[in-house]
């Protein structure tokens with residue numbers, strides 16, 4: 001914690017003299033700190049992709065060397081109508097990556113959520129198959145030379161490890177997963193291909209995930225890695241299961257990534273990250289509007305420190321750690337699963353100032 005205090009003191013002095021960008025440059029950089037270990041990524045929203053705030057751009061470029069679009073490459077946005085694609089912001093993202101030397105992970109080709117609304121009007125197999133084929137071919141094909149990787153399939157599993165009932169499973173059958181990998185590989189042969197999910201570090205879902213990966217491999221399609229989203233809860237990080245998962249997934253010959261890391265500090269009555277699961281607004285669910293209490297701040301720092309310690313222990317298997325948002329202010333957890341909360345799940349506060357958790361993580365490499 002003394003490292004935190006030292007940097008805070010420097011930061012406060014610089015802030016008082018108005019040198020805010022100076023402070024941003026004076027704090028350690030995550031990507032540099034872990035450059036020999038794994039990539040450090042962030043999710044980017046439209047404002048960040050479009051570089052609307054130069055200080056934010058500077059901050060992102062200093063801290064991260066990988067990025068995932070938070071929303072703009074999801075099918076509802078990139079493929080809004082049957083025969084219409086919208087590549088405006090996705091193209092900007094790819095340019096952003098090239099300009100700033102940030103590797104882009106495409107997110108995501110086949111997912112049951114944030115689908116275009118026209119899908120709801122389709123009730124036959126042929127049209128779903130046509131959508132599926134055209135979508136992958138067009139989107140993966142467009143970025144074949146300037147994207148590093150794709151989350152080819154996202155969240156295809158239930159908690160018990162069985163396949164989730166989705167429009168793809170319903171119409172195309174379970175072979176749709178291997179087929180998505182085959183089509184993406186065909187459209188973008190040099191891009192890494194991943195399966196991504198939440199709670200797939202938990203034993204039952206992990207077993208289903210391993211099964212899914214083996215089926216893709218047996219089909220002859222390539223799969224390069226598995227993403228564990230990592231939407232966890234303060235004081236309740238499943239360290240043992242995470243370690244076991246790193247080992248088991250790596251044993252299949254896959255790279256292991258933590259792809260959407262954030263740590264919930266507010267009350268919630270379920271775990272995981274099913275975007276369709278919501279809770280009603282209630283002031284008791286939003287207890288820290290005036291700031292995060294010290295004890296929670298300390299627990300958050302301890303959790304992040306232990307997590308990164310584990311990632312470092314397995315750095316030969318873990319290739320990337322991506323946070324789901326740059327700072328607490330951008331986090332989706334301010335709006336999900338309860339609207340309008342004040343959440344604190346990341347390493348940087350609403351002004352991009354490092355939190356104690358940041359210094360705990362950085363301190364592992366001192």
Ligand code: XIL
Nearest residue numbers: 070071107154229260273274275332
């Ligand atoms: C979330 C975004 O952060 C929100 O802005 C959006 O409203 C819903 O989706 N798992 C995923 C991500 O794979 O795409 C989700 O992102 C969070 C859960």
